Amino acid sequence: MSQKTPLFDTHRELGATMGDFGGWNMPLWYKTGQLKEHVATRTACGLFDICHMGEFIVTGNDTLAFWDHLLTNAVTSMTDGQAMYNFMLNEQGGVVDDCIVYRFSATRWMLVVNAGTQDGDHEWLKAHATGDVQIENIGPATGKLDLQGPTAPKVIAKLVGREKLADLKFFRFIPEIMIGGVKCLLSRTGYTGEVGFEIYCPMGDTKKLWDILITVGAEFGITPAGLGARDTLRLEAGLPLHGHEIAPGIPAVGTPWEFAINYEHEFIGKDALLANKGNLFVYPVIVEGRRKPGAHAQVLADGAACGEVVSDILAVSLDKKPAAFIRTTRELKSGDTVTIRNEQGGSFTAQVMDNPLWRGTSRKKMDAFL
C-alpha cells in the first residue's frame, strides 16, 4: 500500500491524477495539465509536494570524515549554511543514491535523499558509520514543499521580508525561518533549473504551509505542479533521475554530472570510477519529428549499436521537441547524429546536444527577482 502525504486530500480536490512513485501515492498532474504546470514553473512559479523524499540528520565529531568517505563531492570545502549535490556510490562505482548534503556546522548535517531509496540509504549510512557519528531518520516527521520559478522569490519575500532573502545564494540555506507561522528550513535549491526553494517543515504543518503559499502566491501566478512536470523540467535542466541516468548497477562515469565528483579525496567507488573512465557516457539528445522513441530504445552511431535511451520526454520549453538522455559505450560530441530504434520498429534521428538543454534562472542573483 502506497504512503500518502498530508496533502493527499488537497491533491484530490485539485483534480490530480495520482500515481505511485517510490512507494508513495503522488500527484502526477492536476486538472491544469502537465504542459501548463511546466510552463507556469518556467514563467511564474510551481508548487510541488515533495514530502516523499527522505531526510536524515547526522551529527557527531566524525561526521565530516564520514561524508568524505561516503560522498563524492568536495564536502570538506563546505561552510556552514551551504548545501551540496552529491553521489553516494557503491564499491562498483554505481550510484546508491544522489543526494543533497546540508551543513549546519562541522558536527551537524542533513542528508536529503530520494523517496524509493531512503530505506536502503538508511542501512547504507548505518553500515558505514564509525566513531562519533549519529544518524537520525527525520523523514517521517519532515514535510517538504518545492517552490520553483522566477516569481518564487517574490512569494517568499512577501512572507519573510525582502531583506532576509536578498543575500541568499544558489545552494545556500537558512536553517530556521518562520514562513507564515510555520518553522521552516529554507534552501535555495531545486530540481527544475529555475530559481526557487526547497522548503522543509514539520510534516504536520505541511498543509498549513501549502495553503499559505497558495494564498500569498496567487498574485504571482503560483500553480500546483505534479511529478510529471517535475520530470520534464529536470530533464530539460539537464539533471539526472535515479534509476534512469544514474543507477546502482552503472558506474557514474562519463556523465554530465562529473561536477558532483571530486577526485582529490578518497571515497567509496573511486577506484571503480577510475577503472571505468572512457567506457560509458551519458548525453542529452533532441529527436527529430514529433514522436518519442521510448525508454530502452537502441542507440546506433554510424550503423553500430552503442547504447540505449534512458529517459525521454517532450521538451516543453523547446518547442515541444522530443528530448532524451542516452547512455552509450561510445564517446560522442555535441552536434553528432545518432539513430534510435525502438521495439515497435520505429526509427528516429537524434542530435547530441550540450547539457543542459534549457538554461533557466537558477543561478541568477536573488536581487534580480525581488
Add this chain to the structure above:
Amino acid sequence: MANYLVPGDLRYSKTHEWIKDLGGNKFRVGISDYAAKHIGDVTYVELPQVDDEIGKEESGCVIETVKSSEDVYNSITGKVTAENGDILNDNPETINNDCYGEGWLYEIQAASADDFKALMSPADYEKFLAELGD
C-alpha cells in the same frame, strides 16, 4: 475513487476506448475519460489513414503525451472511413478537453455489428472502472 464520465450511448473496451454506433455497421472510436485523465496532456496523434484495414486488438493509432507514447487498440475489425486530423493535428489537446465529442479519433466500417456487441455496456464499464480502484 475518482469520478469519470461514462456516457450511456457508447460501448467500451477494456483498454479504455469508446465506440459509438453510427448505424449501418459504421462506428466512431475515441478514448474514454478515464484514459484521457491517465495519459496526461496529449501533444500529438498519429491517426490511421482512410482505407486502412485494421483488425481487432491491433493498434489503431498512437497518442503521444509529454511523457509517454500510447497505442489505441482497435476493437472493431474493418476499414477506416474517416479520421479526425482536421481537429487533432493542430489541437491534439482536444482529446483531453472533449474526449467524447470533438476529440474523437477515427471511424471504421465493419462487416457486422458482432465486434461492437461484444464490447462492455456503460454499466459494465463503470463496474470495470470501480474494480480498478482508482
